[in-house]
Amino acid sequence: MSDFQKDNVALMCDIGELVGLFDFKAGLDAFLAKAVSTVAWHMRAAVCSIFLYEPETQELLLRASQGLNPDLVGHLRLKLGEGITGMALKEMRPICEARATDNPHFKYIPGSREEMFVSFLAVPILRKMSPVGVIVVEDPQWNYFTQNDIRALQVISSQLAGVIENAHLLMKIHAAEGESRPLPPNPSAEEFGPGTYVVRGLGASDVMGIGLSTRIGEYLQEKEGSLCPLGLTEADFDRAMAVTERQLLDLQRRLEDKIQDAASMIFAAHVLMLKDEAFSGEIRRRIRAGANPWAAILEEVRHYVELFSSSPNPAMREKVLDVEDLGHRLLHNLSAPTLDSTGPDYAGQIVIADELLPSDILKLSAEGVAGLILLGGGQHSHVAILAKALQIPLIVATDKRLLRLPEKTLLLLDSNEGQIIVRPGPEAIETMKALIRSLADSESLAADVKSETRTRDGTEIKLLANLNLVSELDVALRVKAQGIGLYRTEFPFIVRTTFPTEEEQYLGYRRVLERMNGRPVVFRTLDIGGDKALSYFQMGQGSNPVLGLRALRFSLRNPAIFKQQLRAMLRAAHGNPHCRIMFPMVASLDEFLAARNHACACQRELEQEGVPSRLPQLGVMIELPSAAILAKELADAADFLSIGSNDLIQYLLAVDRTNDEMADWFSPHHPAVLRTLHNIVTAAETAGKPLSLCGNLATDFRMLPFLLGIGLSTFSLDSMAIPAVQRRIAQIDMDQARFQARKMLSFGRIEDVAEYLKTAGAVD
Numbered sequence: 087m088s089d090f091q092k093d094n095v096a097l098m099c100d101i102g103e104l105v106g107l108f109d110f111k112a113g114l115d116a117f118l119a120k121a122v123s124t125v126a127w128h129m130r131a132a133v134c135s136i137f138l139y140e141p142e143t144q145e146l147l148l149r150a151s152q153g154l155n156p157d158l159v160g161h162l163r164l165k166l167g168e169g170i171t172g173m174a175l176k177e178m179r180p181i182c183e184a185r186a187t188d189n190p191h192f193k194y195i196p197g198s199r200e201e202m203f204v205s206f207l208a209v210p211i212l213r214k215m216s217p218v219g220v221i222v223v224e225d226p227q228w229n230y231f232t233q234n235d236i237r238a239l240q241v242i243s244s245q246l247a248g249v250i251e252n253a254h255l256l257m258k259i260h261a262a263e264g265e266s267r268p269l270p271p272n273p274s275a276e277e278f279g280p281g282t283y284v285v286r287g288l289g290a291s292d293v294m295g296i297g298l299s300t301r302i303g304e305y306l307q308e309k310e311g312s313l314c315p316l317g318l319t320e321a322d323f324d325r326a327m328a329v330t331e332r333q334l335l336d337l338q339r340r341l342e343d344k345i346q347d348a349a350s351m352i353f354a355a356h357v358l359m360l361k362d363e364a365f366s367g368e369i370r371r372r373i374r375a376g377a378n379p380w381a382a383i384l385e386e387v388r389h390y391v392e393l394f395s396s397s398p399n400p401a402m403r404e405k406v407l408d409v410e411d412l413g414h415r416l417l418h419n420l421s422a423p424t425l426d427s428t429g430p431d432y433a434g435q436i437v438i439a440d441e442l443l444p445s446d447i448l449k450l451s452a453e454g455v456a457g458l459i460l461l462g463g464g465q466h467s468h469v470a471i472l473a474k475a476l477q478i479p480l481i482v483a484t485d486k487r488l489l490r491l492p493e494k495t496l497l498l499l500d501s502n503e504g505q506i507i508v509r510p511g512p513e514a515i516e517t518m519k520a521l522i523r524s525l526a527d528s529e530s531l532a533a534d535v536k537s538e539t540r541t542r543d544g545t546e547i548k549l550l551a552n553l554n555l556v557s558e559l560d561v562a563l564r565v566k567a568q569g570i571g572l573y574r575t576e577f578p579f580i581v582r583t584t585f586p587t588e589e590e591q592y593l594g595y596r597r598v599l600e601r602m603n604g605r606p607v608v609f610r611t612l613d614i615g616g617d618k619a620l621s622y623f624q625m626g627q628g629s630n631p632v633l634g635l636r637a638l639r640f641s642l643r644n645p646a647i648f649k650q651q652l653r654a655m656l657r658a659a660h661g662n663p664h665c666r667i668m669f670p671m672v673a674s675l676d677e678f679l680a681a682r683n684h685a686c687a688c689q690r691e692l693e694q695e696g697v698p699s700r701l702p703q704l705g706v707m708i709e710l711p712s713a714a715i716l717a718k719e720l721a722d723a724a725d726f727l728s729i730g731s732n733d734l735i736q737y738l739l740a741v742d743r744t745n746d747e748m749a750d751w752f753s754p755h756h757p758a759v760l761r762t763l764h765n766i767v768t769a770a771e772t773a774g775k776p777l778s779l780c781g782n783l784a785t786d787f788r789m790l791p792f793l794l795g796i797g798l799s800t801f802s803l804d805s806m807a808i809p810a811v812q813r814r815i816a817q818i819d820m821d822q823a824r825f826q827a828r829k830m831l832s833f834g835r836i837e838d839v840a841e842y843l844k845t846a847g848a849v850d
């Protein structure tokens with residue numbers, strides 16, 4: 087058995103090549119045909135076939151093959167569990183045979199030419215852990231496929247699942263046509279008059295931006311024909327299609343360069359929709375029937391927006407922005423001068439929206455958006471965390487007049503101050519530009535940062551970085567973070583269209599450890615649910631997702647997903663003594679012990695398989711009141727604890743962290759919060775276990791003396807905040823901090839603490 091000349095690494099990493107597969111005009115089957123030939127080529131395998139599962143008949147249908155008799159394509163059907171291929175799907179696991187005929191499930195297909203092949207590898211294609219199909223490779227050499235081949239094929243199958251999902255989605259939408267309901271009317275709101283306005287909101291990403299306002303899909307509201315250029319033909323439409331496709335593929339590549347761990351096929355999925363017969367084919371039919379191409383595109387896009395937005399399926403509703411984006415691009419490319427000179431991307435623009443999804447933030451970031459204004463969501467929401475990670479200015483505001491701003495109104499966003507300036511004067515623009523220049527320069531930000539952080543009296547404090555996307559590592563290293571205290575591993579899951587495979591996760595985790603080069607890295611297992619939904623997995627959380635199947639509960643309820651992630655982490659921990667694993671939203675000792683059992687079982691399994699791995703230290707996030715009450719027991723059982731102050735405050739005070747209108751109630755200085763924090767520190771000290779704090783509280787200058795005063799000395803925070811927090815800590819005297827902490831713990835009213843913070847100035 088040898089990997090000689092096989093090119094699996096190229097196959098796995100070369101997402102660009104898969105994206106290139108969309109070059110084919112004829113939709114899914116052509117894409118699959120190209121996929122099988124690419125896989126066969128990279129794996130040097132004589133046969134590669136893809137079967138897709140048809141839920142209605144519970145059968146697998148051969149949709150593409152290289153190497154088998156081509157007459158079977160579109161005709162060969164296997165029942166679930168029939169043959170090795172059917173078994174791989176039924177049992178949802180890869181089956182690899184050195185000699186296929188040794189497997190009791192082997193089934194000879196007459197006329198297939200399979201008699202020439204000996205080695206057989208079948209890997210299920212799964213979406214949301216439900217069956218999509220099977221990819222099979224075969225070769226005449228005995229024992230030809232290796233463990234590496236299995237992993238490579240798993241990566242490929244997850245990519246294929248995303249594309250197939252989109253294709254299916256489109257088919258369902260066509261089937262649902264006719265059931266559409268009209269869009270609800272736009273609620274009327276007052277408008278801004280002429281002149282300059284300052285609108286207050288909540289800054290959510292500490293960066294500044296300047297740009298022209300836009301609303302995605304705004305052109306759909308344009309009065310009929312007001313922008314429609316005359317004299318356009320079908321040839322102009324063809325040109326616009328070609329340019330749009332090129333732009334989308336280019337964006338996909340840019341996205342992958344920028345955010346490697348989230349390199350799902352976001353824009354490539356747009357291409358599939360663009361080329362869908364029912365979309366572009368319908369536009370073409372309208373043009374041939376005499377419609378102006380501009381009007382034909384507009385009508386078709388509106389039709390889809392209506393269909394998507396009225397669908398009861400959340401995955402379809404999520405496509406609204408995608409189709410609006412497509413429409414915007416097509417119209418722009420049809421006749422660029424009519425949509426002014428800003429280009430089809432959102433470069434230099436400030437997007438105003440009611441709501442955006444994490445994947446939208448990624449798309450907009452790849453397109454170079456200059457800022458975001460959201461009319462919903464909160465400062466502590468995960469969309470805000472992602473915007474901050476990508477350094478996009480974001481302000482959460484409630485003033486509905488923003489939604490009625492004329493397109494291309496000049497805006498300044500000061501996310502630090504939570505300020506939006508509508509139509510700023512020349513002085514404000516100059517000041518802002520200078521500020522942006524100095525702040526954007528993270529070299530200068532990092533210039534005076536020290537590798538150690540000490541209080542005024544010399545006590546050492548550890549500052550680690552929170553990591554959401556691997557692309558943030560550069561800044562973390564530049565600001566001399568002493569490690570990664572919290573890697574929110576769910577972000578690569580959230581922004582994709584399918585679950586990443588164990589192999590993809592392992593490669594990503596290993597990359598983080600390698601880049602941190604011996605410094606500690608705490609990997610947090612998936613924290614999805616709440617405001618972090620996966621578009622491709624039905625959570626079924628009822629009307630209150632924050633109190634639903636979130637974080638560790640989700641992992642324990644979905645052991646296959648949990649196991650995959652744990653295995654990837656344990657493999658990455660091999661040879662890395664500084665790698666740690668932490669469980670989010672632990673509600674009881676029982677839950678922690680259950681999670682630990684899973685980790686131990688995975689470790690045993692990996693050892694039996696002979697896969698290099700290591701069971702690292704296991705920690706608990708204290709972010710639920712129940713965990714805070716049980717802190718002593720949890721500290722005794724776990725290797726370390728970390729306080730998640732964002733959720734701890736949310737759940738302790740019953741204040742939705744994502745609701746801007748509740749921001750006044752989200753009080754870190756609430757006596758109940760202060761005492762809870764103090765109790766957790768005492769519990770960790772008594773148990774002799776390390777404790778850190780990784781919520782946003784670590785960046786609250788007023789609260790830092792209290793946190794140091796109760797005995798916290800390790801913090802994990804956004805990298806960009808490290809230099810300023812380091813400077814703030816250098817002003818704090820530990821005796822004074824302890825005194826302040828004691829004083830603050832003595833108050834029973836929020837008001838009294840607030841008053842004390844004001845008079846003490848919280849500055850030492």
Ligand code: PEP
Nearest residue numbers: 709730731732733780781
């Ligand atoms: C927290 O809750 O404080 C935390 C760090 O986790 P997240 O913000 O990802 O919920």
Ligand code: MG
Nearest residue numbers: 709730732733
């Ligand atoms: Mg949390």
